[in-house]
Amino acid sequence: MxxxxxxxxxxxxxxxxxxxxxxxxxxxxxxxxxxxxxxxxxxxxxxxxxxxxxxxxxxxxxxxxxxxxxxxASPLAPLALDRLGSAVEREVDPLWMLRQSLANQSSSEGGKRLMPGCGWLPDDWLAGDAIRKGLRAAARGTRDGALTGYASPQGSLPLRALLARRLAAQGIDAAPDQILLTDSSTHALDLVCRFLLEPGDTVLVDDPCYFNFLALLRAHRVKVVGVPMTPTGPDVAAFAAALAEHRPRFYLTNSAVHNPTGATLAAATAHKLLKLAEAHDLVVVEDDIFADFEHIVAPRLAAFDGLDRVIRIGSFSKSLSAAVRCGHIVARPDWIEALADLRIATSMSGNPLSADLLHGVLTDGSYRRHIETVRARLSRAMARTAKRLRAVGIEPWIEPDAGIFLWAQLPDGMDAVALARAALAQNIVLAPGNVFSTSGGWSDYVRFNVSMCDDEALFAFLGEACRHAIRQRSRSPLTEQVVRHVIDEHPDLRRNVAARRP
Incomplete structure (x- = not known):
């Protein structure tokens, strides 16, 4: 043989x-x-x-x-993004997380999925009525080509002027010609990567960071180096060491409302980072997609830097509607000109209908009222979720000032990947910590979306799993089989899980 x-x-x-x-x-x-x-x-x-x-x-x-x-010597085979993780961990890599979250939110058995691991607000928290009103207004619009033509290279001037005024409220001085409209914040980041990177370059990210950063950067065939995150921003000493050792092309971060930790960048940390960036000729890309969830404006690298070496990206998909695909890039005028050319080469132009719709919603007063309501609901959900997680033995890393995420540590002996696998069998999508980490660390952490944590079945599942792990007092990882055994041995838990199925 x-x-x-x-x-x-x-x-x-x-x-x-x-x-x-x-x-x-x-x-x-x-x-x-x-x-x-x-x-x-x-x-x-x-x-x-x-x-x-x-x-x-x-x-x-x-x-x-x-x-x-x-x-x-060999030419590279076509890139397979599912090779982000080993085959044995395929079901919990970043792309698995996105597939589970972007699916129809129903299991093959027809049961409604709980989505505490997803990255957006529930549908009934979003501005559906404002969008419907905006669509009617956009349909009545008389601007030539708004419903049938291509957008200008940088996108709608009225929307860019409005965005410039909104950026000023965050301390960012940007003229309309420093703004390029894109299809989304992900599209914005992809354009920036195309503009700045060559295969083999190095990019710094926070560890942990938003898991789709890792997937997108891998698609650009670059080396990704993580810098440990702290409650006030990246560890400055580790950041300096990474700059000296790896000579990265740029640093990618969420500074105001960090994903997944909810941390807020401190002003002192921001100044140190920018000094290091200047000394090492480093570009900083600041993803500010959660900006409107803030109650008080936090420090921005783009504001301190004056858009000299910082590129700011954002959209309204998290706060308004994921269906209105309109993001933006804010940068130096010469960079915006080059990025606009790149946008034309890769996708021709933006969506003028989405831009008109977004402009209308942002200017008619409905968005301001909507976001004030969302902030209040998130504050209540944050406090409630933190309390309930602590009650079952799961400890938040910090209690964020704003945003939708709690980054929380499981009791000793529990493994987030095993817990996520077992949860999925019960139609619960969790976000285990390792998918957010370049090092594969944070394996005992889970990211919870507080707006999606109001179902009793979630805490019934978590409570039984944690109590069993604590009783065992074992250093061995919690296995999927153990979690399923817990479910089988507790009729109340089975009833809670079954109660949410149609």
């Missing part, structure tokens, strides 16, 4: 190298670890590594440079 190549030590080394190439950890022209270094890393003999490298060179995957070492 033939031996599977992966079953041999030589085959295992070859698999490791190919896997790194497929994941873009090693790109064409990159130097492989030396034979000695690879042998020490994987614990095999140098002769095994030599044989593996020889075979990879023979099939054209790598090539040898006498006296220099081995280098990646």
């Amino acid at each position: 033939a031996t599977n190549m992966h079953d041999t030590r030589t085959g295992q080394v070859m698999h490791v190298i190919r896997d790194r190439i497929e994941r873009r950890t090693l790109t064409p022209g990159a130097r492989l670890p030396s034979v000695r270094a690879m042998a020490e890393t994987i614990g095999f003999s140098k002769s095994t590594v030599v044989e593996a490298y020889d075979r990879l060179a023979a099939d054209g995957t790598i090539r040898s440079r006498p006296g220099s070492g081995f280098y990646v």
Whole structure:
């Protein structure tokens, strides 16, 4: 019987190298670890590594440079984003989280899903009536081409002028010609990545950070380095060390209302970060999508910097409606001109109907009333959710001043991935901490969306799981089988879960 190549030590080394190439950890022209270094890393003999490298060179995957070492030679295979995580953890990688959250929110059995792991407000919290009113007004509009034509290269001037006035309230001085409208904040970030990055560049992010940052940056084939997050912003010493070691192209962050932690950037931290950015010629990309959830305006890097080396992106998809696809980029005029050209090259122009609709909703008074109501509801939900999580043994990292997220630690011995798997079996989508981390850390943390945490079945599930883990007093990770055993052994929990099914 033939031996599977992966079953041999030589085959295992070859698999490791190919896997790194497929994941873009090693790109064409990159130097492989030396034979000695690879042998020490994987614990095999140098002769095994030599044989593996020889075979990879023979099939054209790598090539040898006498006296220099081995280098990646093969062209990259098409990028498969599902390789963000290993196959065994595929169901809890960032793209899994997005698929679960963006699905029809119903299980295959027809049961309504609870969505405490998603990143947006419930439908009945959003401004549906204002959108309907705005659509009627936009349909009556007489502006030439508003319903049938392309937008101008930078997008609607009335909306850009309005955004400039709103930015001034955050201390950001930007003229309308420093604003480019996009299809969404994700589209805005993708354009910025296309503008600034080449494959193989390095980008700094917070650890933890919004999980789709990791997926999008991987799609641009760059190296992502995490900087530990603190309640007042990134760890400044770690940030400085990462700049010196990795020479990143830019730093990507949420500063005002951080996703997933809810932390707020302190002014002192902001000044230190910008001094370091200037010293290392670093661009900062500030995603400010949760800005309107703030009660009091927090420090902004874009405000302190004056848009010299900071690019600000945002949208209203979280606060108004995800269906109105209209984001924006705020930056230096010369950068905006180049970004507008790039937008034309990749997607022609924006959506003038969405821009007119958004402008109407923002100027008729309905949005102001809506967001005031949302802030008050979020404050109540934040306090209520924190109290209920503590009651079952889950401790918030901080209690945020604003926003929709609580970043919370599970009791000792519990693993967030196992809990998320078991929760999904009960039609509950949780957001385990590891999907937000470049290092795979925060494995005992979960991000909770407080606007989605008002169902008794959620806390019944969490309470039983936590009580069982505490009773066990075991250092071994909580397994999916244990959680299901807890559910099977507690009829009240089964009834709570069943009660929310149609």
